[in-house]
Amino acid sequence: MIIETFGPPGAGKTTFSEALAQRLRDRGYEVDLVLTLPHLSNHLLNFGGFLPALQRVTLAIFATIAILCRPVANARGLRLAKDLLRLMPPSNPVWWIRLSQYVVRFSCIWRDSHKPDRIVLFDQGFVQIVCTLALFSRADEKTIAHAIGMRTRSDLLIRFDAPAELLEQRLHERVRQKTYMEKWFEPDVGTFLKAKPITDYVGSLLAAEHQQMICINSLDPGLMSKALDRIEEEVSSKFRPDGAVGLSPGAGDDSFERCAEKFTPPLPAPETIGTFTAQAQPELARRMASASLWAFVIYVGGAGLTCVAQLVIARTIGATSYGIYSYVLAWTTLLSYIAGLGFNTVLLRYVPAYSATGKWPLARGVIQFAFGRSLLVGMLIAICGVAIALFLSETLHRELTVSLAVGMATVPLVALYVLGSATVRALGGVISAIAPERFVRDGLMVVLLLLAVALNVTPIDATTVLIALMASSAVTAAIVGLSMRKLWPPQLRSAVPAYAPRDWWHLACPVMILIGVEVLMSRAGVIILGWTGDAHEAGIFALGLNLALFLVLPRMAVGTFFSPNVSKLHAHRNEAALQSLFARATVLSLAGTVVLALPLLLLTVPLLRFFGEEFVATAPVAQILVVGQIFAAATGPQQNLLTMTGHERAAAAITAIGAVMNVVACAIGIAFFGVMGAAVATAVTNVAWNTAMAIYIYKRVNMTAGLLFAFVEFRRPAAAE
Structure with a gap:
């Protein structure tokens, strides 16, 4: 069973995914939380975030080399990565290198994750990868729609959203908390905020395809706990002895609904109208x-x-x-x-x-x-x-x-x-x-x-x-x-x-x-x-x-x-x-x-x-x-x-x-x-x-x-x- 999340940066995808993985493990399920970097504790030698940066680079290099050394076994994943990068190549050479290695690793894991005997949780799944590539390649509506059409559907799709003001506040706080070296691996806040109209547009495309999703607005922290309960019910229905798979909204629970009921018509192609505030x-x-x-x-x-x-x-x-x-x-x-x-x-x-x-x-x-x-x-x-x-x-x-x-x-x-x-x-x-x-x-x-x-x-x-x-x-x-x-x-x-x-x-x-x-x-x-x-x-x-x-x-x-x-x-x-x-x-x-x-x-x-x-x-x-x-x-x-x-x-x-x-x-x-x-x-x-x-x-x-x-x-x- 594949569970994937998508949404703008700062909406709470990674935090929620870690909490969901821990909740399911406590219930006895085997859960793989993939492509999420572990948090390193403070260390005497960790000046300016050097160790996390070194770990990220080392893991990315060796994981990519391991995949490329097995071209036959990873042929389907490599083909998917090639198609995505050819369709939406990042315009900046540095980001092309960074995103290409991530897309290669993701594609191979994604192709191997569609197995009924385990739960694989992506805090950045296929839909999020498309949103990220669209952001850095300046893709138009037609290209984004074509990329979304290439996906193999996940069993459970969770869409996160939050008001732009809250996202900006969280992103500025995230930047302030990061070390000097970690900031080198992150885009600036302005680039992050450009992702919201893209995720909104992708969400409208999925809604038009009648893709069923669980929609979570992270403005209210209380909804997070209810969302965990709801997703646990969906997982339980997937792994029931009778093998039934249920994605029903849940009677009497209107804390969150099917996202199709909340989406607006497709937005214009992603573009940014900059606003410069004193906070920025x-x-x-x-x-x-x-x-x-x-x-x-x-x-x-x-x-x-x-x-x-x-x-x-x-x-x-x-x-x-x-x-x-x-x-x-x-x-x-x-x-x-x-x-x-x-x-x-x-x-x-x-x-x-x-x-x-x-x-x-x-x-x-x-x-x-x-x-x-x-x-x-x-x-x-x-x-x-x-x-x-x-x-x-x-x-x-x-x-x-x-x-x-x-x-x-x-x-x-x-x-x-x-x-x-x-x-x-x-x-x-x-x-x-x-x-x-x-x-x-x-x-x-x-x-x-x-x-x-x-x-x-x-x-x-x-x-x-x-x-x-x-x-x-x-x-x-x-x-x-x-x-x-x-x-x-x-x-x-x-x-x-x-x-x-x-x-x-x-x-x-x-x-x-x-x-x-x-x-x-x-x-x-x-x-x-x-x-x-x-x-x-x-x-x-x-x-x-x-x-x-x-x-x-x-x-x-x-x-x-x-x-x-x-x-x-x-x-x-x-x-x-x-x-x-x-x-x-x-x-x-x-x-x-x-x-x-x-x-x-x-x-x-x-x-x-x-x-x-x-x-x-x-x-x-x-x-x-x-x-x-x-x-x-x-x-x-x-x-x-x-x-x-x-x-x-x-x-x-x-x-x-x-x-x-x-x-x-x-x-x-x-x-x-x-x-x-x-x-x-x-x-x-x-x-x-x-x-x-x-x-x-x-x-x-x-x-x-x-x-x-x-x-x-x-x-x-x-x-x-």
Whole structure:
């Protein structure tokens, strides 16, 4: 006899199943409670829940290996697991691994449990597995119904439910009680709460099939005891000598009824309309820290790969060719973001907002609108750029001419993967959005460059590096496109595009100016030095700038989670939660920046020697620029805050003024002091720009900014307690 339960997390399935198993064992029945992990007692070595975590991983690995080592005996179960995972594959790779091993173990046990001589109790049976896979794969109604139709019916199905407020309260309490290591194995509360509409929908499907169930609402603890009595009666009827099987409701007992009488008509496809309450602020902050940490790991790993790439390039082509490469790359980066038309921020702002309010046609429309316009502009820039480079070929050095032509041809490819990464982030794929750009592009570029060196097919110079960059950019764009297709929600796939171009252009135009002038502000020194024809000095300054830009990674990592959630919080007008989130983002940004800045300041000269002796002169340039980046990090992700809250025009104006100041200051500094003048001008204008933005946020957005205010906000919850 199989007894299975299903319901949203926090409804009491596991607690009830353990109590039911103990009750039946006390009555003399043989009961197997399967796939429920035992509770470990406290132990001296159990720091932070290490032992439970180790036990879970070990049990899962060895149990899965044992099943896979017997493919013939477990053929039916493995076939069922394959069908389920193929039908509803989890979109997140980590959750795919975790759920696939559980589904494999469950399927084999489920197939072997349909025996009349014993009682097998699943606190997470077939129906619950379908609900879980639907949650993590974003399955639509048709897919969920198909998966439910694959099941072998259990003898007794118990459905748990509870009000959403009670579930949220229980889940927050569960999170607080778990150890640090145990939290790694659990989704966040927001993800848990998304399961309730799915279980409601599955329940309505089962009711439509006239599946008889016992329905328990865990709002009233007194019903639990009555439910145990009722289920014991059902088990007794199953194991009576006459072999009768009864699932009658029980005369005179209306404490719980057949669930078919309580279900509403099928609900819409599972979707979540987020609500951000004061109670959820700590959870949101924890999620930001976790997501930012993993994003930071990806950024640091990618930056390490970028550093290796710059090392290989600098040592291979020398300072002069490195200056040409940096000069062309600065123009390519600037024009690529202009080709993006600011739609990367539009996608980050509007796609989560449209998804949260169920406006899927507009979500699809803004994605198609952004890619169509940006690709057209990118192609026009590439054609015009190549034509200008060829027109100036008689006055420019051949290496610079060909390099400029290749760089201009790369512009639409960079614009494509930037927009694709923004779309993936907007759909919830933080890691899959940043990993291709950080690993694939530079990694493949280095491989192609080393291959060219090994084959000695062409003189290795800036042109060779830029050709490798163009090829790796094309591959990166393709990978980002595949990731975007994988994360595409069913609701978005079936939606007919709707357009609101006035709203989108209203945001895109100032953002395009904002991003363009920001890139110009950071690359002005390289562009001016390259424009004057001093490629060697441009290479010296570019390497110091690249080392300093390494410190932007913590802010970028925090921004991967911060920006979409600012859009959601602002849409729900939850200013208190937004202030708290911004304060914590500032602390995380500065902490990560300081950790990276200290070794750069202390080991600047030894580090530069790896690039070649001619680059040692970069040391004072790099140190000046690093100090400027530390100050910028102390003010937090201000630009993200302004663009996500509707103040993008003010942000663009402030940044444009800063860019003009930077260009003028760099031109004056280079004229009088050379490369050191460019470094001082860049650092000073960076400080002035961030200070002006902090003042605007304080006066017009009514939100504190900066390190001091961030610590005040961070300590406020503790003071309130």
